[in-house]
Amino acid sequence: MLKIEGLTKHFGGLAAVSDLDVSIGPGETVGLIGPNGAGKTTVFNLVTGFLRPTKGRVVFEGKDITTKKPHYLAGKGIVRTFQATNIFPDFTVLKNIVFAHYLRPRISFWETVCHTQSSRRKEAEILQRSHKILELVGLEPVAGTTAGTLAHGYKRLLGIAIALAAEPKLLLLDEPFSGMNAEEVGTTMQLIDRLEQRGLTILLIEHNMRAAMNLCQRIVVLNFGKKIAEGSPEDIRENKEVIQAYLGAGEVIA
Ligand SMILES: Nc1ncnc2c1ncn2[C@@H]1O[C@H](COP(=O)(O)OP(=O)(O)OP(=O)(O)O)[C@@H](O)[C@H]1O
Ligand SMILES: [Mg+2]
Structure with a gap:
């Protein structure tokens, strides 16, 4: 589904990502781990079009997407x-969640403004889809709550729910557990498991080795x-x- 070939990104003299090759098959959950500053988020930025690589290419479903923009890639199903x-x-x-749907190209602005019958149906x-997503991530009970007042763990789940509204094929999660307490980590791990069972392909950045090891079939380590x-x-x-x-x-492998 995704093929990263010789991906390289330099920031001035710094090689944030060097000659990276990674392949991900459909339905796989692959972990991308490594210490702070290893280049994990830069890989996401390169794959999702937020940055252009210095060298290398990214191929998605057989098409070269190296120079494509984030909005285009989200429309193709690559969502972060x-x-x-x-x-x-x-x-x-x-x-x-409703608003996240409007960031997709499917509903045109004018259609919404003109309020046609078809736009009302959409x-x-x-609205129905939004409720389903909230049910899936476990946020339905707080659907009416102002997002800014949510507990940290709920805000992070809402970030995932917003990504799901874009109907991803490939979901890239950047440290979904960061700042969560043990209970929130457990809930989020169950959610990622459910997404995996529904056939979503997932690339997961995780700082926490234990969580990555529980969820991923394969792990790529950057340093x-x-x-x-x-x-x-x-x-x-076991890798030395x-x-x-x-x-x-200065970090400990859990
Ligand atoms: N836009 C940028 N301009 C300059 N340097 C950058 C930029 N983005 C990242 N870097 C540098 O590239 C290196 C890799 O950063 P990156 O954010 O990809 O690491 P990371 O593995 O995601 O780290 P963390 O675990 O802390 O999130 C770091 O040295 C960082 O300072
Ligand atoms: Mg990062």
Whole structure:
């Protein structure tokens, strides 16, 4: 489904990502892990069109998408969440999801303004879909709550719900568990599991090795922009270079 080939990104003299090759098959959940500053988010920015690579290419469903823009890629089904959640804090939870639907190219602005019969039908569909997404992520009970007042874990779930409104084929999650307490991590892990069971392809950035190992069939490890290991969670756990990279960064592998 996704093929990253020789992907390289330089920021001035810094090689944030170096000659990276990663392939992801349909329905797979692949983890992208590594210490702070390893280049994980930069890979997401490159795949989703927020940055242009210095070298290399990204192929999605057989098509070269290297120079495509985020909006176009979202329309094709490549959707990401952000490390810092982006929600509309003054909107209710439900309105955040309804609004996310309008960011898609399917409903034209004029159709909405003119309020045609077909646009009214689409609006009803969107409302129904929005409730379904909220049910799926477990936010339906707080559908009427102002998003900015939600607890941190709920805000992060809302970030995932907003991404789901774009009907992704490939969902890229950037540290979905960051700042969550143990209970919230558990809930979010169950949600990612459900998404996986529904056949979604997932690329998961995670700082927390334990969570990544529980969810992913395969893990790619980055350090200083380079892939230092790739394999099953069991292989990665035992990998000396990986352990060294995490210890070198003063971090502990859980
Ligand atoms: N837009 C940018 N301009 C300059 N340098 C950048 C930019 N984005 C990232 N970097 C640098 O590239 C390197 C990789 O950053 P990146 O955010 O991809 O790491 P990361 O693995 O996501 O780290 P973290 O776990 O802290 O989120 C870092 O040294 C970072 O400072
Ligand atoms: Mg990051």
